[in-house]
Amino acid sequence: MGGRTGRDGIGGATGSSKEHDSKALLNSAEVQKGDAPTERKLQRLFRHPEVSGMIKRCNDFGAGGVSVAIGELAPSLEINLDVVPRKYEGLDGTELAISESQERMAVVLNDQ
Numbered sequence: 001m002g003g004r005t006g007r008d009g010i011g012g013a014t015g016s017s018k019e020h021d022s023k024a025l026l027n028s029a030e031v032q033k034g035d036a037p038t039e040r041k042l043q044r045l046f047r048h049p050e051v052s053g054m055i056k057r058c059n060d061f062g063a064g065g066v067s068v069a070i071g072e073l074a075p076s077l078e079i080n081l082d083v084v085p086r087k088y089e090g091l092d093g094t095e096l097a098i099s100e101s102q103e104r105m106a107v108v109l110n111d112q
Contacts, residue, residue, distance in 0.1 A: 002042050002104040003035040005066075006087035009099035013063030039103035054109045061104040067097040069106040 045051055059069040070079050081096045091099075 001107055002061075003038040003101055004085040004087040005091065005096055005099045005101070005104065007091065007095055007099065008087075009061075009065065009101045010095060012100045035101075035103050042103060042105060055107055056110055057108040059106050061099070061101045061106070063100060065096075065098040065100050066104075066106065073106055073108055 046055070057073050059072050061069045064071075066079060066081075066084060070077055079097070081093050084096045086096070
């Protein structure tokens with residue numbers, strides 16, 4: 001749930017771990033472009049008791065994207081990358097799997 005996936009979210013965590021030297025400022029940004037309106041909508045949604053009561057676990061698509069978020073929620077799940085909302089067409093499976101964002105969430109709900 002949340003925002004759409006794009007190439008701008010690829011490499012943020014690894015970029016922050018790279019060695020920085022005097023040429024570091026010449027590197028392009030490796031940070032996902034934020035979507036504050038979507039992030040606020042998620043925060044407001046999660047505040048509703050009827051919604052928060054349904055959520056068993058959740059994880060943002062921060063460092064590592066959907067591949068890490070899902071992996072941290074459950075030991076074994078299939079991820080259908082075809083249903084991941086995209087900012088634009090042309091993203092390949094790897095890009096969809098590792099694009100990072102704090103306003104995209106993987107949510108495990110009660111089955112009631």
